[in-house]
Amino acid sequence: MKTGQIIKSISGVYRVDVDGEQFDAKPRGLFRKKQITPVVGDIVDIDFETHASGYIQHVHERKNELKRPPVSNIDILVVVMSAVEPDFSTQLLDRFLVIAHSYGLSPRIVITKKDLATDAQRAEIERLLAIYQHIGYDTQFIGKDDDVQAVFDAWESGIAVLSGQSGVGKSTLLNSYRPELALETNSISQSLNRGRHTTRHVELYPRANGYIADTPGFSALDFDHIEKYELDGYFIEISEASEYCKFRDCSHTNEPKCHVKALVESGEIADFRYQHYEQLLQEISNRKVRY
Numbered sequence: 001m002k003t004g005q006i007i008k009s010i011s012g013v014y015r016v017d018v019d020g021e022q023f024d025a026k027p028r029g030l031f032r033k034k035q036i037t038p039v040v041g042d043i044v045d046i047d048f049e050t051h052a053s054g055y056i057q058h059v060h061e062r063k064n065e066l067k068r069p070p071v072s073n074i075d076i077l078v079v080v081m082s083a084v085e086p087d088f089s090t091q092l093l094d095r096f097l098v099i100a101h102s103y104g105l106s107p108r109i110v111i112t113k114k115d116l117a118t119d120a121q122r123a124e125i126e127r128l129l130a131i132y133q134h135i136g137y138d139t140q141f142i143g144k145d146d147d148v149q150a151v152f153d154a155w156e157s158g159i160a161v162l163s164g165q166s167g168v169g170k171s172t173l174l175n176s177y178r179p180e181l182a183l184e185t186n187s188i189s190q191s192l193n194r195g196r197h198t199t200r201h202v203e204l205y206p207r208a209n210g211y212i213a214d215t216p217g218f219s220a221l222d223f224d225h226i227e228k229y230e231l232d233g234y235f236i237e238i239s240e241a242s243e244y245c246k247f248r249d250c251s252h253t254n255e256p257k258c259h260v261k262a263l264v265e266s267g268e269i270a271d272f273r274y275q276h277y278e279q280l281l282q283e284i285s286n287r288k289v290r291y
């Protein structure tokens, strides 16, 4: 019996990394009855039939899990956005951050295509990133020839997942981190024409102290699991300020003596962050009740 981590799956066969050695394993028949499908990122126990291949006997409890595509036990969620093509948007960034927090993941921000941005665009993005840094986020702004090695290896141990819209440069980042991967990258026109992401399966690649995966992770529209009352908890600075609101269940919209609104007025909380909070709150409130 050996214990390792699933690093990829190819049509029902799982590649398991056991202390740097790789083995192929299949799930036991029992799993299908219990409807347990092992996913990339799972810690599993395997029994061996032959030297090289075995059966997955047990899937250890997952500390977290993303559904599309499935990947578990994520430690670092990297929100990747481009400066241009497509244009950087704090609205989209905030959506990704909220979803990451809602899954209990600690997000990092990486902005790509610095080399394609004009001086004015760079200055504006740097101004905005300073706001996110002040909130407490780790941010990086990089271009084609910048060193991603140092960036990726500085993150703490565990599984890091690159997440973000198609075309922002996730595969390009991984290729510059590990040129031998030679992952497929797509031009903007191609990705728009296809309208779909080319990365369909998840694979964990070795990183200093862990792994990194190239995956869309989740869509920026995935808000179905988030309740109205918990939304403020996913905006770090709003959450901190909310402790000083008069009402414990303050929604920071119309209530008197709302500390969040006071800080928005004094400029300590960025206006655009508050607007994105309000927009999302509205969207969640308008959501139809599903059964």
Ligand SMILES: Nc1nc2c(ncn2[C@@H]2O[C@H](COP(=O)(O)OP(=O)(O)O)[C@@H](O)[C@H]2O)c(=O)[nH]1
Binding pocket: 112, 113, 114, 115, 116, 142, 143, 144, 164, 165, 166, 167, 168, 169, 170, 171, 172, 173, 184, 185, 186, 187, 188, 191
């Ligand atoms: N100039 C420049 N182009 C980039 C950069 N990052 C990605 N690209 C280009 O953007 C396009 C989409 O990149 P890709 O890695 O496929 O994005 P993905 O869909 O997020 O994996 C490709 O044509 C890349 O060559 C960058 O930092 N600078």
Ligand SMILES: [Mg+2]
Binding pocket: 170, 171, 172, 184, 185, 186, 198, 199, 214
């Ligand atoms: Mg890609």
Ligand SMILES: [Zn+2]
Binding pocket: 242, 245, 246, 250, 251, 252, 253, 255, 257, 258, 259, 260, 261
């Ligand atoms: Zn309030």
